[in-house]
Amino acid sequence: MNLKAVREMADRRAIRRAIARTDGNISGAAKILGISRPTLYDLLKHYQMQG
DSSP, X not given: OOHHHHHHHHHHHHXXXXXXXXXXXXXXXXXXXXXXXXXXXXXHHHTTOOO
């Protein structure tokens, strides 16, 4: 595994957990992650994840 793959897995896991903890609330998940809502949307798009 390379660093990029490890980081992507960690990002995906953190995003999934934050969204689950907020019952799908993107604003709340972004707050937990310490990023803005638009940044979270960008990450969801980048990783092809559903919010």
